[in-house]
Amino acid sequence: MDEILSLIEHYGYLFVFFGVMLGCSGIPFPGATILLAAGILVQQGHLELEYAIVFGILGAIIGSQIGYWVGQRGGRSFVLKWGRYVKITPERLGRVERFFVRYGGKAVFASRFVSVFRVLGAPVAGMSRMRGSTFFLFSALGGMVWATAVILIGYFFGQSWVEAQHWTGRGPLLLALLLALGLSLYLAHRWVLRYRGS
Numbered sequence: 001m002d003e004i005l006s007l008i009e010h011y012g013y014l015f016v017f018f019g020v021m022l023g024c025s026g027i028p029f030p031g032a033t034i035l036l037a038a039g040i041l042v043q044q045g046h047l048e049l050e051y052a053i054v055f056g057i058l059g060a061i062i063g064s065q066i067g068y069w070v071g072q073r074g075g076r077s078f079v080l081k082w083g084r085y086v087k088i089t090p091e092r093l094g095r096v097e098r099f100f101v102r103y104g105g106k107a108v109f110a111s112r113f114v115s116v117f118r119v120l121g122a123p124v125a126g127m128s129r130m131r132g133s134t135f136f137l138f139s140a141l142g143g144m145v146w147a148t149a150v151i152l153i154g155y156f157f158g159q160s161w162v163e164a165q166h167w168t169g170r171g172p173l174l175l176a177l178l179l180a181l182g183l184s185l186y187l188a189h190r191w192v193l194r195y196r197g198s
Contacts, residue, residue, distance in 0.1 A: 004030065004037045009046055013055040020059030020147065026067040026079070026123045031060070032115070032150055039154020049155065053148050060112070060143030064122040068135055071126025079123050088120065096120040100128055108138035112146035 008015050016038045023031025038052040071079060080090060096117055100107045108130075111121030125135045 004033055005041065008034070008037055008041055012047070013051055016052060017055040017059040020056050021063035021066070024060050024063030024067065024118065024122065024143070026070060026119060028119050031063075031118070035147055035150035036154040039151040039156075041154075042151065043155045049151070052151055056147035056151055057144050060147050061140050064139045064143065065136070067122025068126040068130075068132070068139070071123030072129070073126070074123075076127050079120075079127065092116060093120060093124070096124045097128070100124050100130070104130070105134045105138040108135055109142040109145075112142035 004019075016034055019029060019034040020031040023029040023034070035056050038047060038056060041047045042049045042052050076093070079088065080093060096111075099111075099117065100121070103110070107117075108121060108125055111117035122135075122139070125139075
């Protein structure tokens with residue numbers, strides 16, 4: 001964590017953007033830790049909150065689009081061939097595939113909040129030929145909620161890294177809260193579309 005804090009202090013928002021982008025594109029890179037560190041640095045006055053959130057969201061969305069494209073172009077064999085270098089096994093890939101087949105776009109949103117699914121989610125969505133518009137909508141919504149929430153956790157608990165770890169370790173509770181927020185955003189989006197159509 002100290003190294004990541006130092007790198008963000010040195011390279012600023014670009015490290016936040018590229019680090020999160022890598023972590024969401026199918027490469028196991030500590031995107032969540034980078035966002036948490038960015039929140040801590042915001043709290044300490046080294047970064048601006050709005051810029052940290054914007055660059056985190058952009059990294060999440062663009063990284064996922066890259067992962068989706070890789071999965072769509074390369075397919076399962078490509079992901080497994082190159083994924084073995086970053087510990088992507090057929091078993092892990094199969095677990096994510098089953099999750100995506102069952103839940104579709106909702107799986108794209110939810111995958112932001114589970115580390116293995118976050119890495120593999122975008123390539124699997126591309127492999128499964130999910131519609132690009134569906135993927136983008138749920139990926140963007142998930143990316144916005146996830147990046148904002150993790151940065152805010154770092155910001156509010158920046159004085160105590162132990163406390164921040166304590167909260168981020170509460171996976172089920174945090175996931176439930178984030179999913180509730182994401183569902184609210186999604187329903188609001190649907191309502192706006194319906195209202196415009198009437």
